[in-house]
Each structure stands twice: as C-alpha cells, then as structure tokens.
Amino acid sequence: MILEKRKKYLHVALNSTLEEAAEIISQLPVSDRILIEAGTPLIKIYGTEAISQIKEMASVGTYVVADNKCADLAAREVEMMANAGANASTCLGVAPIETIDSFIEECQKFNIDSMIDMMNVESALAVLKKLKKLPDIVMLHRGVDESEFSKEKQIPYYQIKQIKGNYNVLVAVAGGDTIREVQRAIFNDADIVVVWKNFYQSSTETAQLAGSFLKEIK
Amino acid sequence: MLNQRSKYLQIAFNRSLDEVRDMIATLPASEKIIIEAGTPLIKKYGKKGITALKEWWGEKIQKSGYIVADLKCMDRGSREVEAVADAGASAATCLGLAPIETINEFIRECEKAGIDSMVDMMNIEFPFEILQKLKKLPTVVVLHRGADENERNREKQIPHDQIHRIKGTYGNVLISVAGGETPRDVVRTFFNDSDIAVIWRSFYEAPENTANLAQEFLKLVK
Numbered sequence: 124m125i126l127e128k129r130k131k132y133l134h135v136a137l138n139s140t141l142e143e144a145a146e147i148i149s150q151l152p153v154s155d156r157i158l159i160e161a162g163t164p165l166i167k168i169y170g171t172e173a174i175s176q177i178k179e180m181a182s183v184g185t186y187v188v189a190d191n192k193c194a195d196l197a198a199r200e201v202e203m204m205a206n207a208g209a210n211a212s213t214c215l216g217v218a219p220i221e222t223i224d225s226f227i228e229e230c231q232k233f234n235i236d237s238m239i240d241m242m243n244v245e246s247a248l249a250v251l252k253k254l255k256k257l258p259d260i261v262m263l264h265r266g267v268d269e270s271e272f273s274k275e276k277q278i279p280y281y282q283i284k285q286i287k288g289n290y291n292v293l294v295a296v297a298g299g300d301t302i303r304e305v306q307r308a309i310f311n312d313a314d315i316v317v318v319w320k321n322f323y324q325s326s327t328e329t330a331q332l333a334g335s336f337l338k339e340i341k
Numbered sequence: 342m343l344n345q346r347s348k349y350l351q352i353a354f355n356r357s358l359d360e361v362r363d364m365i366a367t368l369p370a371s372e373k374i375i376i377e378a379g380t381p382l383i384k385k386y387g388k389k390g391i392t393a394l395k396e397w398w399g400e401k402i403q404k405s406g407y408i409v410a411d412l413k414c415m416d417r418g419s420r421e422v423e424a425v426a427d428a429g430a431s432a433a434t435c436l437g438l439a440p441i442e443t444i445n446e447f448i449r450e451c452e453k454a455g456i457d458s459m460v461d462m463m464n465i466e467f468p469f470e471i472l473q474k475l476k477k478l479p480t481v482v483v484l485h486r487g488a489d490e491n492e493r494n495r496e497k498q499i500p501h502d503q504i505h506r507i508k509g510t511y512g513n514v515l516i517s518v519a520g521g522e523t524p525r526d527v528v529r530t531f532f533n534d535s536d537i538a539v540i541w542r543s544f545y546e547a548p549e550n551t552a553n554l555a556q557e558f559l560k561l562v563k
Contacts (some may be wrong), residue, residue, distance in 0.1 A: 137427035138417070146523065164420050167412060191384055194413050195437060195487040197462065199355070199381045215415060216439035219464045222489040242441045266416035272442040 124259040125186065125210055125236050126293060130156055131309055133336040134295060135329065136319040137180065137335055138162035141169060141176055147320060149196065150330035154337055156292035160188040161209075171207035186210045194226040194238060211236035213262065216244040224255045229332045231256075238295065240324035242266050243292045245281055248289065257292055264297035264317065280311040287312060300324065309340055342408065343515060344359055348562045349519065351409060352543035352555070358386060358393055360548050365393055365421050367552040372402065374555070374563050376432070377409040380539065388428035395429035399530070405426040407431045413461060415439045417445035426454035434483065435469045437459055437462040452477075455519060459517065463487050469510070478514050479539065483505055486520030488542075498524075500517035501533040508534065527561050537563070 126132065134150065137144040137160060148316040151157055160180055165173040167187065174189050181187065189209035193200045197214060206214040214226040216239050223239060230237035233329070237258040247261060263283065269276050283294045295315035300306040308316045318334075320329040343349065350373055354361045361382070368374060376398045378391045386393075391410050398406030410430035414421045416436065425433045435447040437460050444460060451458035457486040462468040468482060486499050504516050517537035518530040530538040538561075543554050 138420075163415070164417055164424065166384050166387070167421060168387045170383070170385050170422050172387065184413065192413075192415050194380070194415070194438075194487055196355075197382055200384060203381065203385055213366050215436075216436070217436070217464065219487045220492040221493040222487060225493070254429055266440045266443055268416055268418055268443040268446050269440040272446070316519060 124293070126259070126315075128199070128293065128314075129315075131340050132156050132158050132315040133305070133333055134158040134160055134317040136160040136162045136190065136317055137177065138164050138319055139322075141165070143174065143320075143326065145180050146178055147326045147329050148177070150172060150326060151333050151338055152330075153182045154304065154333050155184070155186070155261060156337060158188055159335055160190050160317070160321070162169075163190045163192050166191055171203055172207050174204060174207035177318075188213070188238065193226055194220065196224055197222050197228050201226060201229035202234070202255075205235050205333050206244045211260070213238045213240045213245060215239075216241040218249045220253050222274035223250070223258075225255065227256050227258050230259075235304045236260060238262050240264070251286070251290055251292075257290055260293045260295055260315065261286055261290075262295040262315075280308070280310075299331065300328075301338065302332060305332070306340065307335060343536070345513075345515065345536075346534075347373065349537045350371055350527075350558055350562050351375040351377050351388065351427055351453060351537050351539040352392065352544055353411065353539060355379035355381045355541060355545055356548055358390060361394065361499070362397050364544065364548050364551040365394070365401060368401060368555050369552070369559060370402045373558060375407050375409055377411055377539070380411045380413050383412065388424055390429035390528040391425055391430050398416075409434065409459065414441055414443065414447050418443045419450045422447060422450035422456070424455055426451075426456050430456055432457035432459055432480070434461045435479075436460075437465045437468065439488065441474050442469075447475050448479050449473065451480075457481060459483050461519075462486050464490075468507065472507070472511060478511055478548060481515045481517050483517040483519055483539070484535075485518075488520075491520060499530075501529065505535050520536040524561060527558060531561065531563070555560050
C-alpha cells in the first residue's frame, strides 16, 4: 500500500469540470496528506485525460485517485487508470465478487492502491469476507442522489471500527463539507475523509477546508 | 425510439477509437444494429468517444444512428445523463445495483433529455424486486452476466426464464440480454423473447473480422 497506516488523509474529490479542478488544485496546500480524486463524472466526461491532467496540475508526487467505480472488466479498467497516472482506483462493492477479486489482483500488479466503494452495500463485512485478498482501502459512503432524496440515510460511522477491528485495511468515509464534520469522521476512526465542493460553494472554501484539516488534524 | 416489434443486435465497442472507426465502416448498414459505446471506451475517451461513434455510424447508415452509452451509472444520475445525451447518445445505462434514488433520478433525466433509459441487472438475483420499487419503468431492462463473472465462474447462467415473467408483468418494457457471446447464445436469447441481444467479445478479439461476424449474427435477428 502506498498510503501510511498512521497518517490521516483528506481526500478532495473533483466532480465538476477540469477548469474548476484547476482552480481548486491551485489553491490547495501542498501536503502528502491531501489526496486528489478525479471523480466519476469527470472520468466519464473527459476519459482518462481527466486523470493525467489532474496529475499534471497537482504538485509533483501528489496521490491521485481515479474514481472509476469499476463494475466489470476490472483488468481493463485498472490498466487504463494506472497508465493514466492514478495511484489508486475504485471498484464497486456491489459488483460481482469475481470482478472485485480481479480488480484487487490487477491493482497489485500495477502497484496502485485498491479502494472498494461500499455504496448501497448493506454489510461491508459480508463483502470483505467473500474476497480472496483484501483491498487496501474500504470506502463507506452515501451516494449524492441518496443523500439528496432520502435525508434520513446516514453515513454508517459505526461500521468503521467494525471493519478495522476485523481487517487490516484503511477506511475512508465521506465527511461532509465543514471541518466539524471532518473531525467527526476522524473521531470515529476514519483514516481518510472524503470531501467535495458543492455547487453553492466557492473553490476557496474547499481549499480552506484543506488548510484547516492540516492544521487541526495530525 | 426503438420499435417494439423489431429485434436488435447491439454491438459493444471497446477498442481504441481508430480501430472502432474502421470496424464501424465495415458493418452492414442495417437499422437492426445498435452501436454501444462500452464502459471502458467511455472511461477512456469520455464524451468525445460517444460523439465519434454517433458520427461514424450516422455516416454509414446515412441517418441518425442509435447509440447506447454504457454509462453504468451508480450515482449522480442527472449529471451523467445530461453529459451523454449532450454527446449524442440515444440511450444510457444505469446499474440496477445503484441506490433506488439514483435509478429514479436516472429514468427521469433520460425522459427529460429525450433518450431511452436502460437498467442493467448485472449481479441482481431478482430484477423484479428492483422494478417494483421504481417510480417509473425504464425503457429497457438488461439481463446481464458480467464478463468477469463469465470468465471466472462458468456455472452462473443468464436468467432467460425472467424474460417472459418481466414482459408478462410490465407489458411495455423491452428486454435486452447481455453476456452470451456465441451465435447459439444469441439464438437462445431471441427464442426466449428478448428484444435486444448484446455482444462484443468476438468483435473485440478479431476486429479485422467485423464484417463477417456482423453478417453472421445479423442472420439470427429475424
């Protein structure tokens, strides 16, 4: 695994346009604790260019996550993402087990971190149990559509400790968009907190959140 | 946009755009062929991949061709649909495994954008359970065995028995079957009353043989 177990990371997801991505990246503090994600919409709109361009925009050595949300043909997708410069790639936890197994193997082959996205998965533990090998990172989160249309659905913070108690993996959770929410995720033992810029926010706010994270969370 | 009475052969393209251009050029100009921009192709080239396929197929059949964007949407339904409709897609796919909120949003956005909605039931044991929960039906239900599943686990089968049950309950929805790659699979798909058969592997493995393969498969589409 490329990431370190003892560190806490802020994972900034970029979902809008490459222009906006450039704007946010230029304002982000430089730190190995800031991860930058090429979001699913960006990949589907720009292709793997989204990843290589973000890699170029970011300071040298920045860890870039390709949120390709693989559902099938894992070998093909992992190779594409790795070749474009990604340091990690994502696979859906709802995908067939054969796909997730192949995805994890391929990530190891290409020396990138494997992240399993547990969106809409009832029991992340049940998925992990079926796998031949563990992924590097397990990501717990609610989808944007779910959160918008069913407000009562919550991020399952209690699962973080369950997973870490049973498996040697890092856990990433979506952390909302204020430093308070990010602190809450860290307090619940998350290793990586995922944040993104909402359409009503300015890029500066997202960058400021990253600044507060580096200052307040060690 | 699809004709309920017709049968269709959907060919998914996943090679490089240069190769896909040559492949499309050698296809028979049949309206029974649906061109799919495969998920890896979309993730590699983005919107410009979809637009390119739309143009090349349009040139070939001398009218606006039907292009499926195999988005496999999992979240942010409206954003993704808007993007592929703008790129020229005639239909887009959403995972049946996505949150119900996403599928509902996806179907609504497809209607708004004037494109067909396809819900891909890969890795779902009971597609009925998903359909029952939706506010509106999609245009097409895709019964699908994933490529990785097929390769690593031969005993899993395409649930052909579901086709009649779904059509019996939800009269208007079209059924597409993906995951059977041989002529025999395609015959079985249509025999079981599917409207669309999706194939890609033989074309991917032997792009130079595209014309012959398409002719062979097209014979099976009555």
